[in-house]
Amino acid sequence: MEGVAPDPALGLLELYDEALPHVYGYLLARCRDATLAEDLTAETFLAAVTAARRPAPPPPSVGWLIGVARHKLADHWRRQAREERGLRLLDADAEAEDPWDDTIDAIRAHTVLDTLGPHHRAALTLRYLDGLPVPEVADHLGRTVHATEALLVRARAAFRRCYREEGSS
Secondary structure (H helix, E strand, C coil): CCCCCCCCCHHHHHHHHHHHHHHHHHHHHHHCCHHHHHHHHHHHHHHHHHHHCCCCCCCCCHHHHHHHHHHHHHHHHHHHHHHHHHHCCCCCCCCCCCHHHCCCCHHHHHHHHHHCCHHHHHHHHHHHHCCCCHHHHHHHHCCCHHHHHHHHHHHHHHHHHHHHHHHHC
């Protein structure tokens, strides 16, 4: 039709088949729940369409979509943390041996991560699995750098405690 501009999100349609397994795989590896990974994948592509329709959108790529997925996962964990905020248990066992300094069993570590609260799981995943520096973790979680550092201390302590319990059972 004359006078009708093409939808700027059409570039995503061309990328969809290539990007879908990467985005879904990224999310599944981090949340370890197929249904949640599917929902977050759908949210990722919807957010990407919205972003593509804004003025001066970024060029669509698999890497950019993984970044959008990372934000959607962090948003999910923030929502879940708000729901569970009253149930948080803080453990300040800072003097115990730290399994982060040793080689740890990946399967056992994922099992332990699944038992942690969403705020701890999000912080540890972004920092240690995604390898983001603390300021970027803070940005993803909507916290200050100092609050994120404190969260990471508590999250490592919770992980350490659960990791030991998992190993002794």
